[in-house]
Amino acid sequence: MSLNALSNATAGLAATQAAINVVSQNVANAGTAGYVKRTLSSVATGTNNLGVASGAVTRSFDAAALKQLRLETSGAAYTSTKSGIISQLDALYGTPGSSTALDGTLNTFTESLQELAANPTSAAARTTVLSNASALASQINGAANSVQNLRTGIEAQLGADTQSASSLLSSIADLNKKIQNTTDSTSLADLQDQRDQAINNLSSYMDVKTTAQSDGTVTVLTQSGATLVDRGNAASLSFDGRGTLSANSSYSATPRSVGTITATLPGGGKIDLGEPGVLRSGSLAAEFELRDQTLPQAQRQLDDLAAGLASSLTDKQVTATQATQNTGTATATIDLTGFQAGNTLTIPANANSTGRNIILVASNNTSPITASQTVDPNALVAKIQLPVDQTQIDKALKLIDPNLSASGSGATLTITSAAGVPPVAATARITVPTSADPTSGYPQIPLFVDSAGNALYTGSLDSGSQLTGFAQRITVNGNLSGKPAALTATSATDMTASGARAQQLFSALTSTQQTFSAASGIGGVSAPHSTTVIGFAQDIISTQGAASANATALDDTQQTALSTAQGRFAAGAGVNIDQEMSNLIALQTAYGANARVLTAARDMLNQLLQI
Structure with missing residues (x-):
């Protein structure tokens, strides 16, 4: 027997x-998270393939499936985070139509006004109106406070998630360094498993x-192109949280009043990951969107409801009298008596050459304002x-539309x-009462006021927007507790009971159209929404209910997509016990065959020695 046979059998x-x-x-790690199935290739050695040797241990997986898994992981974390918070937001308003829901409490209040209109002399009916008004204000307060609590919770979660993501980036960079310096294929596969698992975990954030780089390392970037890991160097993430948030807290405020994630690169450069569009998926992107868009819009809805209620x-609406002059020019004359800070004069888009509504806001100072602070x-x-x-006013109009001018006395x-x-x-919104005195401005009445000083609500933009956060501050006028008879006063000076005032309050809430801002996201995103106060409350509930249902459905779909991606990746990278057992049987057979060659060689040598 050739000595090559002995050598081949030994190598085999x-x-x-x-x-x-x-x-x-493979069998031992079949259930280990992140473990990728290993394979070992054999290579021929010697002249004419007379020998065999073990090749490198390689990981068996589908790179495209891994990429898809990471995308779906990010998407699932995004939809899951949003769905959870939006469902909590929907629960704040109660079950639509129930007596304890927001619209139910408002209906109870308006019904008590109707009862008071029918029984104006009843002291109990007056007390019931004030009690129901207080319950309504408290429910709006509670919902708005809960919205800010949700934002504060997200602010804290952003801090925790940022720390976890930063640790993962550091771990990926460290594994890159080890992979660069490792030559043993088995150890290399273990390190690559750990790195892929860390990147998978990072993709949830x-x-x-x-x-992939030629030296075996990987560069990690956001989908928008921000580099987070480059070989052995990782960006450091930090979050400058602001603690408890309020309705005035926003990313766009100057100075910024919410936290953001800053990625500090090894070279010293900084990237603001909280800037819109930098992060597009994952839990961090969802948290930014919830904190800076979804929940502030919910706050705006409640603020608009509280403002509309008050x-x-x-308020009264005044419409200008139109006329055409002999010169061919058109005019509109309007009486602005009683104009207060925050009251508005509106010239509709079809009555000026700009093609957009013109809104003039009354103020006691000259600080700048933006269109987002108005209903349009x-x-x-x-x-x-x-x-x-x-x-x-003439100067202001001419700056906006040179075709318009103002005059009068x-x-x-x-x-x-x-x-x-x-x-x-032109139309004007004018607040009739001049103070929180319930006898001021008859038949209008400041039933709901701003708890900051029991102040009349006018929508003033002086010293900041009175609208922002009003849902947390709306309360029943404290002056009415000592003057409940004002609810049924015949006039500002006659306290004789009459149902006229209560009936007007009922009609104002259930029949009179109010204009609510497009910023609330109800009725469209580009134009103000007109409805009654009752209708707007119902719109809030239905809008949030639809948003919750849509978020849940989207999350269900995304979770299914993630499960599919996990299954696809596991099919190529996971350990199949049946397949491994089949491989083991084949290897046992090969081992036995190589051993039989050696046995035959031993027997032949023994015979030669006996000759």
Whole structure:
């Protein structure tokens, strides 16, 4: 027998033993998270393939399936985070139609007004109105406070998730270094498993992609292109949380009043990961969206409801009288008597040449304002300083639309449009009471006021927007506790009981159309929404219910996609016990065959020695 046969059989035994070790490792780690199935290739050695040796241990997986798994992991974390918070938000308003839901409490209040209108002399009916009004205000307070509690909780969660993500980035960079310096294929496979698992875990926090380098390391980037790991260097993530958030807390505020994630690169550069569009998926992106968009919009809905509730009982709408002059110009004359800070004068888009609504906001100062602070975020906005002055209104109008001009005397304003433009029109919202005194401004009444000083609500933008956070501050006018008879007063000076005032309050809430801001996200995103206060409350509940149902459905779909991606990846990378047992039987047979060659060689040598 050739000595080559002995050499081949010995090498075969060693190669088969190494392959059996790989199979045993696969079987032992069949349930280990992140473990990828190993394979061992054999390579021929010597001239004319006369020998065999164990090749490198390699990991068996589908790279495309791994990429898809990471994308779906990010998506699932994003939808799951959003669905959980939006479901909690929906629960704040109660079951639609129930007596304890937001619309149910509002209905109970309006029904008590109707009862008071029918029984104006009943002291019990007056007390019931005030009690129901207080319950309504408290429910709005509670819902708004819960919205800010959710935002504060997300702010804290952002801090915790940022720390975890930063640790994963550091771990990936460390594993890159070890992989660079490892030559043993078995150890290398273990390190690659650990690195892939760390990247998979990172993908639940943010949307990431990887680029393989020639030295075995990977570069980790966000889908928007921000580099987080480059070989052995990792960005350090930090979150400058702001603790308890309020309705005024926002990313766009100057200075910024919420936390953001700063990625500090090894070279010293910094990237703001909280900036819109940098993170597009994962739990961190969902948390930013919830904190800075979804929940502030919910706060705006409650603020608008509270403002509508208060102003519907105190404000009146004044419409300008239109006319056409002999010169061919069109005019509109309007009486702005009683104009207070926050009251508005609106010239609709079809009555000016800009094609957009023009809103003039009354103010006691000249601080700048933005369209987002009005009911129409797409309007052209300017402040007019009190008291009403036609000259400054004329200047403001001409800056917006050169075809418009203003003139008049006292509180009477005449707006003129030049020839060739549509007939001019204008409406004004005027708060009739001048204080929280319930006898001021009859028949309007400041039933709901701002708890900050028991102040009249006018929507003032002086010293900040009175609307922002009003849902937390709305309360029943403290002056009414000592004067409940004002609810049924015949006039401002006659306290004789009459049902007229209570009936007007009922109609103001259930029949009178109010204009609510498009910023609330109800009725469209580009135009104000008109409905009654009752209707707006119902719109809030139905909108949040639909949003919750949609978020849940989207999460269910995404979780299914994640499960499919996990199954696809596991099919290629997971350990199949049946397949490993089949491999083991084949290896046992090969081992036995190589051993038989050696046995035959021993027997032949023994015979030769006996000759």
